[in-house]
Amino acid sequence: MIPVTSFAGKTVAVFGLGGSGLASCHALKAGGAEVIAGDDGAERLAEAAKAGFVTADLRTVNWSRFAALILTPGAPLTHPAPHWSVLAARSAGVEVIGDIELFCRERKRHAPDAPFVAITGTNGKSTTTALIAHLMRVAGYDTQMGGNIGTAILSLEPPRKGRVHVIEMSSYQIDLTPSLDPTVGILINVSEDHIDRHGTLEHYAAVKERLVAGVQSQGTAIIGVDDIWCRAAADRIEQAGKRVVRVSVKNPLPDGLFVDHETIWRASGGARSEIARIGGIGSLRGLHNAQNAACASACALALGVPGEVLQKGLRSFPGLAHRMEQV
Known part of the structure; x- marks a missing residue:
């Protein structure tokens, strides 16, 4: 695993809890971030909760507390329309990035x-x-x-x-x-x-x-x-x-x-x-x-x-x- 230290001490939202989303949760937590995990599927939310992560309906949370939204590649960023989580993040001035961006930042910081x-x-x-x-x-x-x-x-x-x-x-x-x-x-x-x-x-x-x-x-x-x-x-x-x-x-x-x-x-x-x-x-x-x-x-x-x-x-x-x- 690659611990993500670039968000240490900050709160990060992760939407989409498939393989890359759950891996992002573990990496962010290992690097010192607080993770709030969301998904449209009850089974994936349950899996994340079982792994020890705080889960929430991201439609109802206060987005101003987040330093970033880590978005699954399966959710549209632009076309045919931005995913609702993207709109919520942008309206709060929260950057929207993916797991490979987290890797790039860690590589730049450490190697x-x-x-x-x-x-x-x-x-x-x-x-x-x-x-x-x-x-x-x-x-x-x-x-x-x-x-x-x-x-x-x-x-x-x-x-x-x-x-x-x-x-x-x-x-x-x-x-x-x-x-x-x-x-x-x-x-x-x-x-x-x-x-x-x-x-x-x-x-x-x-x-x-x-x-x-x-x-x-x-x-x-x-x-x-x-x-x-x-x-x-x-x-x-x-x-x-x-x-x-x-x-x-x-x-x-x-x-x-x-x-x-x-x-x-x-x-x-x-x-x-x-x-x-x-x-x-x-x-x-x-x-x-x-x-x-x-x-x-x-x-x-x-x-x-x-x-x-x-x-x-x-x-x-x-x-x-x-x-x-x-x-």
């Missing part, structure tokens, strides 16, 4: 140099996250994997030097993480999805872009440039002075990583060099998995993983259950 990889994209997030975590473990890193892939981020071990956190993030989670600052940020692709929660494709793409726009000044933004949204994002982030690695599985690039004949190549200054071969790897079949593998490889290289270790890791990747799984 700002600890490697933090954040991954998003319309498709391929989970496979790319699992592959990066696998590659880092093969390379000998103490690796913590979580976020949207299943394990609540605050249930992981705390950030520290030599320990890398590999975190999958949905657009909903990005929305709730205003100080998102990964060492390596990855935007795999953008296509139409979740418009019911973001209103327009433009807004959805802008939220996704925030993950890579927030990379630390000495960090790396890795962006798949096979769609118009990501190509534009890569240009904007590079113009802002960040290091950008472009990735393509459709066309050779003059600079960046691309896939050609089941081989990942790195291009720089008109020359290209072979990074790894992905032909014959059952868990990485298909063009979509070539994109995932190329993005993961770019991340491993950015974190200093040697080429031979990278190739070994790609070949030993077991894949995820029900994803291109042979039966």
Whole structure:
């Protein structure tokens, strides 16, 4: 668990008591905060009360006592309308954030140099996250994997030097993480999805872009440039002075990583060099998995993983259950 010390001595509301919400309650309490937990479901309220937390109907409480609202990603922040708890918090001047924001603040306070990889994209997030975590473990890193892939981020071990956190993030989670600052940020692709929660494709793409726009000044933004949204994002982030690695599985690039004949190549200054071969790897079949593998490889290289270790890791990747799984 990662104790959240940034709210020590303060009272915090937590709405949504699923896996990440309950983990947030435990982490906040461990860091010295008073937690008031709320949920629309009686069973989850009972579970939180059984775990020792004060529960309440947050519709009836005095919101001026709260330092923050920790909101479940499942509750809308903007579209089609803000959740009632968001409106209540905003009317009282209370900030609305998520559990990954709590992680970012703890990392900044205690271990700002600890490697933090954040991954998003319309498709391929989970496979790319699992592959990066696998590659880092093969390379000998103490690796913590979580976020949207299943394990609540605050249930992981705390950030520290030599320990890398590999975190999958949905657009909903990005929305709730205003100080998102990964060492390596990855935007795999953008296509139409979740418009019911973001209103327009433009807004959805802008939220996704925030993950890579927030990379630390000495960090790396890795962006798949096979769609118009990501190509534009890569240009904007590079113009802002960040290091950008472009990735393509459709066309050779003059600079960046691309896939050609089941081989990942790195291009720089008109020359290209072979990074790894992905032909014959059952868990990485298909063009979509070539994109995932190329993005993961770019991340491993950015974190200093040697080429031979990278190739070994790609070949030993077991894949995820029900994803291109042979039966």
